[in-house]
Amino acid sequence: xxxxxxxxxxxxxxxxxxxxxxxxxxxxxxxxxxxxxxxxxxxxxxxxxxxxxxxxxxxxxxxxxxxxxxxxxxxxxxxxxxxxxxxxxxxxxxxxxxxxxxxxxxxxxxxxxxxxxxxxxxxxxxxxxxxxxxxxxxxxxxxxxxxxxxxxxxxxxxx
Numbered sequence: 045x046x047x048x049x050x051x052x053x054x055x056x057x058x059x060x061x062x063x064x065x066x067x068x069x070x071x072x073x074x075x076x077x078x079x080x081x082x083x084x085x086x087x088x089x090x091x092x093x094x095x096x097x098x099x100x101x102x103x104x105x106x107x108x109x110x111x112x113x114x115x116x117x118x119x120x121x122x123x124x125x126x127x128x129x130x131x132x133x134x135x136x137x138x139x140x141x142x143x144x145x146x147x148x149x150x151x152x153x154x155x156x157x158x159x160x161x162x163x164x165x166x167x168x169x170x171x172x173x174x175x176x177x178x179x180x181x182x183x184x185x186x187x188x189x190x191x192x193x194x195x196x197x198x199x200x201x202x203x
Contacts, residue, residue, distance in 0.1 A: 045131050046086045047139035048181070048188020051075065052127040054087070056119055057101060064108040068092070068119075072127045073100045084130040084144070089186030090116050091130075091144025114146040115185065126186040140181035140188040148172050150184075163192065 054072030061067075068087070070076075075085055079097040085104070086092070092104035111117035119125070131137065150168035166184070168176065173194075176182060180191050 046091070046128050046142040046144055046186070047131055047137055048128070048142040048183050048186065049139040050126040050128055050187055054125050054127040056121055056123045056125060059119070059121055062105055065111060066106045067095070067103055068106060069101050069103050070125060070127070071101050072125075075127045075129050076100050076102045079129075086126075086128040086130075086142070086144045086186050088114075088116050088119075088125040089142070089144060089183045090114050090146055110146065113148050115149050128186055140183075140190075142181075142183045142186070142188050144186075147175065152184075164189070 052072050052074040054070045054075065056068055057071045058069035059066050070087060076097050077099060079085065079094045079102045081094055081096065083094045084091050085094060085102065087104065090106070090110055092106060094102045094104055096103040106116065116125070148169050150166040152164055153167055154165040156163040156165075164184070176191055176194055178191055178194050181188050182191055183189070
């Protein structure tokens, strides 16, 4: 489980095909410093399992199904990614509960800057619309956000 509060901005330094998926190497010194095999780290909202690490990088395998539904599937070497280590049991929950299991991707249609925050207008596939509720939470690239309003579907995948 994660909180949706990003701890570090990492960078993908290598992508190698691994079966029908990828093995990623991510440079994220803060997360990698004490990462161990089997640990979960969210990479732009996708829960990945560490399969190897150095002092500054960690490796994780990403299956095809994840690449098909997550924005991570369009990443390339050099892509910057949001990093969050798993929340320890008994720790204070500072954000929302984020599983790191991606249902799909949306498109940012508009960003309206405000004095204290920005409002994002995001479209999403029609089949995901019933899962999003007013005052609920949603994760965008691993960042947990509160939904301030839900618009009716236009039938074109735009909310």
